Amino acid sequence: MEKKKQENTELEILNAAKDVFQEKGMAGARMQEIADKAGINKALLHYYYRSKQLLFEATFKSAFSIMAPQLNQVLNDDRELFDKIRNFTEKYITFVMKHPYLPNFVIQEINKNPEFVQKLKTEKNFPSIDKFKIQVASAIEQGLIKPIDAEQLFINIISLNVFPFIGKPLLKGLINADEKMFQKILQDRTTEVADFIINAIKK
Amino acid sequence: MEKKKQENTELEILNAAKDVFQEKGMAGARMQEIADKAGINKALLHYYYRSKQLLFEATFKSAFSIMAPQLNQVLNDDRELFDKIRNFTEKYITFVMKHPYLPNFVIQEINKNPEFVQKLKTEKNFPSIDKFKIQVASAIEQGLIKPIDAEQLFINIISLNVFPFIGKPLLKGLINADEKMFQKILQDRTTEVADFIINAIKK
DNA sequence: GTCTATAGCCAGATAGAC
DNA sequence: GTCTATCTGGCTATAGAC
Secondary structure (H helix, E strand, C coil): CCCHHHHHHHHHHHHHHHHHHHHHHHHHCCHHHHHHHHCCCHHHHHHHHCCHHHHHHHHHHHHHHHHHHHHHHHHCCCCCHHHHHHHHHHHHHHHHHHCCCHHHHHHHHHHHCCCHHHHHHCCCCCCCCHHHHHHHHHHHHCCCECCCCHHHHHHHHHHHHHHHHHCHHHHHHHCCCCHHHHHHHHHHHHHHHHHHHHHHHEC | CCCHHHHHHHHHHHHHHHHHHHHHHHHHCCHHHHHHHHCCCHHHHHHHHCCHHHHHHHHHHHHHHHHHHHHHHHHCCCCCHHHHHHHHHHHHHHHHHHCCCHHHHHHHHHHHCCCHHHHHHCCCCCCCCHHHHHHHHHHHHCCCECCCCHHHHHHHHHHHHHHHHHCHHHHHHHCCCCHHHHHHHHHHHHHHHHHHHHHHHEC
């Protein structure tokens, strides 16, 4: 049972790595900074994860596995469409307000390594849009919403929810908001965005 | 008049730097790669721009000065609101399809250096939201659109237009689109997005 | 202005003691 | 498992010839 300390260290490293990689990206991150933040030395990082690349991949997978279920809220649960949009928006924004760097991290590293997506797709919990497409088609048929491509609607939902976090510093500058005002705006979006989307599509 | 060759080289460097910095970011970019792409050697980069940092800043400013007028389309021209939204959406998406890395580059480097925004704000062409706010307030008063915060509407417009390019590889994976299909989707957005927004706000 | 060669530094990785 | 010390390679930057 001498694994107690080991597991703590491994977790400390992963947490520290998450912070540093999410803030600086793969290229900008420094092993020394991760070691400092974890309260250990560089050699130990290599002892546990062998290389920067492998530590990065562990961090990335962990981040993605936190994001994926969030996306599945909009794709694969059983609510009625409008409910789903409201629920997703509220949950997602609340979630990201707690993990502000997460979406940007995932998206950036995928952008720098687009083939990552293929690897992720083979894994168990990669979100699938199939169910959502059926649901949208059915809502259109029932005359609940105006005709719209499911893909376009999905992109719109994600864009409205994700972008404000990714573009935060720029948006803050453009709308002349200080931190407090911007937080208020984000907070308001937990309901505003859903209303906006539903107004856009409802008949 | 022995400046001919010089100006060409300087421009070659800036263009090569733009490509590499936009693809790899400041931290991931290599002076060697920029030199190769410009068809010269590393020493010349330093001859013209002194340091990687300064070359980066020149590149960034150039990129931002191309973006800013695009944003001003939605903020500071004289069209009526719906027209403006349609015009901006079409122009912006067409524009970014030609410079796909640009918005992500600007946003990323601002994220890694949020204080950049303050510097940019002091410069001549930094977009201002004031006029747009007045226009939205007036459209609400006239009963043309439902009540909505101008800031929220602005964020929505930008999100819907910008995010699909930033999140492209991830979105492609999520909606199972190949390159051709995704281009088609983006192309459709030149009109779809404006319709979506207008439907969301019109009374 | 443009090149080759190299200085100098920094970061990832390893050796080896404890 | 954890540490200190060190190797090694790569990258920015400069010196100096042409």
